[in-house]
Amino acid sequence: MRQKKTARKMASVPAATGKRRAVKKHHTVGKRIIEGLEQAVAWTRGDNDRARVTLVHVPDVDIREVRQKMGLSQAQFATKFGLPPATLRNWEQGRARPDAPTRVLLAVIARHPEAVERVLRADARITAH
Numbered sequence: 001m002r003q004k005k006t007a008r009k010m011a012s013v014p015a016a017t018g019k020r021r022a023v024k025k026h027h028t029v030g031k032r033i034i035e036g037l038e039q040a041v042a043w044t045r046g047d048n049d050r051a052r053v054t055l056v057h058v059p060d061v062d063i064r065e066v067r068q069k070m071g072l073s074q075a076q077f078a079t080k081f082g083l084p085p086a087t088l089r090n091w092e093q094g095r096a097r098p099d100a101p102t103r104v105l106l107a108v109i110a111r112h113p114e115a116v117e118r119v120l121r122a123d124a125r126i127t128a129h
Helices: 029-045 063-069 074-081 085-092 100-111 113-128
Strands: 010-014 020-024
Touching: 063 085, 063 100, 074 085, 074 113, 100 113
Parallel strands: none
Antiparallel strands: 010 020
């Protein structure tokens, strides 16, 4: 796959003084999206080794253990942290697995439950007004 240059093209435009000056042509949003997708496809094929890739380890959390250490029932834990009780049951019983963003939230709850509670209380006050 041919790689496109990401640098902006320069065009020569006459200035008011009669001299020609360089003006940057802006890529449209659509062109930048297509370019990014082409780079992603090239990277997955191993063609583009200059791409910057950041991998983040998303932890697995034993949600039952976290809940029990907090001394809460499934219903109490679900209510306290805004989770559907049936979903919590499914996670604990292994019928379903939380997605990556939810696992991050669960890891924060495991280490700093008070921070999540504070945010949720503040959000409740904001939406109440």
